[in-house]
Amino acid sequence: MKTPERLRPLLEEGLIDTVVRQLMSGKEATVYVVRRGDETLCAKIYKEATQRSFRQAVDYTENRKVKNSRQARAMAKGTRYGRQAQEAAWQSAEVDALHRVAAAGVRVPAPINFCDGVLLMELVTDEHGDAAPRLNDVVLSADDALVHHAALIREVVLMLCAGVVHGDLSEFNILLAADGPVIIDLPQAVDAAGNNHAPRMLYRDVQNLRDFFGRFAPSLLKTDYGHEIWDLYARGLLSPDTVLTGQFSERLGEVDVRGVLAVIDDASAEEAARRARLADAN
Numbered sequence: 001m002k003t004p005e006r007l008r009p010l011l012e013e014g015l016i017d018t019v020v021r022q023l024m025s026g027k028e029a030t031v032y033v034v035r036r037g038d039e040t041l042c043a044k045i046y047k048e049a050t051q052r053s054f055r056q057a058v059d060y061t062e063n064r065k066v067k068n069s070r071q072a073r074a075m076a077k078g079t080r081y082g083r084q085a086q087e088a089a090w091q092s093a094e095v096d097a098l099h100r101v102a103a104a105g106v107r108v109p110a111p112i113n114f115c116d117g118v119l120l121m122e123l124v125t126d127e128h129g130d131a132a133p134r135l136n137d138v139v140l141s142a143d144d145a146l147v148h149h150a151a152l153i154r155e156v157v158l159m160l161c162a163g164v165v166h167g168d169l170s171e172f173n174i175l176l177a178a179d180g181p182v183i184i185d186l187p188q189a190v191d192a193a194g195n196n197h198a199p200r201m202l203y204r205d206v207q208n209l210r211d212f213f214g215r216f217a218p219s220l221l222k223t224d225y226g227h228e229i230w231d232l233y234a235r236g237l238l239s240p241d242t243v244l245t246g247q248f249s250e251r252l253g254e255v256d257v258r259g260v261l262a263v264i265d266d267a268s269a270e271e272a273a274r275r276a277r278l279a280d281a282n
Contacts (some may be wrong), residue, residue, distance in 0.1 A: 004030075016041070020033040021033050030047065033123060145220070149190075149210075160233050
């Protein structure tokens with residue numbers, strides 16, 4: 001096939017030998033199967049911001065670190081340099097997230113190289129050695145649905161223990177490899193502790209899993225792993241070995257009425273003192 005322009009630098013630098021075929025085209029990137037020696041890999045070419053249907057929403061980029069204060073100012077002002085820096089940060093975010101979660105034991109494609117907006121990584125394969133299908137292309141038995149759902153809930157926990165929330169997890173960005181599910185597409189991953197939207201994103205990720213696998217195993221539709229997982233994380237009780245129940249009841253503590261009234265009285269007294277000072281000044 002004709003070599004895409006964005007892959008030519010990888011060929012010229014010897015990072016890949018040949019381009020085999022296009023594997024898929026998504027909302028944020030186009031992925032190609034490539035060869036390097038005896039290895040079959042995949043190359044993910046990120047689309048420019050104007051071509052993507054997935055917006056770089058503030059929800060996702062909140063509190064993301066940039067290289068220096070100049071970049072931060074330029075990105076805040078929306079200058080041409082700032083837009084370029086923001087685009088580069090968006091693309092490199094997936095590389096950073098892949099390394100971070102892979103180190104925690106999460107099943108993701110192994111990143112190999114990142115060059116000029118192209119991510120070279122492991123090709124996830126099925127039992128026949130072909131590119132693994134996405135979950136949305138697979139029909140499951142109830143038993144398989146339960147097994148894969150449990151495996152992915154564990155992956156969510158492992159990611160969160162590493163301080164990462166996927167942010168866009170669904171059956172469309174999970175591959176079913178020969179040995180089980182593999183999570184892909186992490187440029188929108190957020191820092192669990194540094195992003196105020198992280199709880200909501202985690203709830204949505206887990207709900208997407210529940211809704212998809214619940215089509216094949218309806219018992220899953222009654223579970224609430226999302227709130228259980230985040231509650232344990234927020235209280236410092238979540239670990240990779242935590243046994244989950246899939247059930248969650250919000251803990252309601254007793255209201256300290258006296259304490260609340262004391263705060264109100266203090267505020268009232270402070271306001272009265274302020275008014276008195278104003279009256280004396282006049």
